[in-house]
Amino acid sequence: MLNNLYHFKKELNERGIFFCFSGPLSQDLLVEIGGTLKHKMKLEEASSSTIFKLFSMFVEQTQNIIHYSAEKCQPSREQSEEAELLSLSSGIIVVGYESDHYYVLCGNMVENEIVDTLREKLILLQNMSKEELKRYYKEQRRQGKNGNSQGAGLGFIELARKAVKPIEFDFQNINENNSFFTLKTEI
């Protein structure tokens, strides 16, 4: 375990990964990590537009995990009633740089029953031009809340609009209840 950690770090570095987190995520953590990523990119003299877009992708993807991850630590009834403890969602966030582009790669567990709908939605976005994405974004923004979606499902469209190439995704079936959802966006 002790000497494996260096190999793990080396492997991350070789893949251009400069930030990697796996575990319970919170809004506070998002704010601090986001600030550090902006700082790091400024030091690397990335343009303010690139920093803005990467930060935006990081926020949308991380909030997606916070809102929708099927892997959650739930408080007991006592904890939620007496100490007002909320649940915590888990997921993985990776930020890296490869072939002249920054990217955000994230993953979280989802319930199998939403996989087909989510896949359809993402394929639709993959095949849209920037102009079509803009129209779709505006259309969705005008419509009210979309079932269990907190932001009219705008997050994915926003990601697709910002990314330099179509968003990539994958679903890996884990068991009868869950799949692991992976999403990658590049800027």
Added chain:
Amino acid sequence: MDSLKIKATKCTPEVTFNAENNILEIKGDSYPENITDFFSSVFTWLEEYLGELKNQVFTINIELNYFNSSSSKLLLDIFERLEEEVEKFDKKIIVNWIYDAEHDNIEEYGEEFKEDLNSLTFNLVQK
């Protein structure tokens, strides 16, 4: 109408209303975990204010560095609510969308809001 003052946090904007000049300012970043919770107090205030608003000009200055997609939805809801007041009651409402010259992303967001609005005066203002 009382003045309104909500202090900024790392992920929510400062919201202030100055009753002397009828200017509402929204300034900072907006990407809280639950945007509806944050904006509900602003909406409550706004409804009350619009009920009292007569002939005076109501100005809203928005100067955001970053906002997430759910904030974007909430902003459009606010603009549409204001537009309704303009169209139904001929109220004088001006929105100034203020952006930094270096920040073309924020300028673009402003342009896109403007494209979606008809009767509300929506100015893009470079700092």
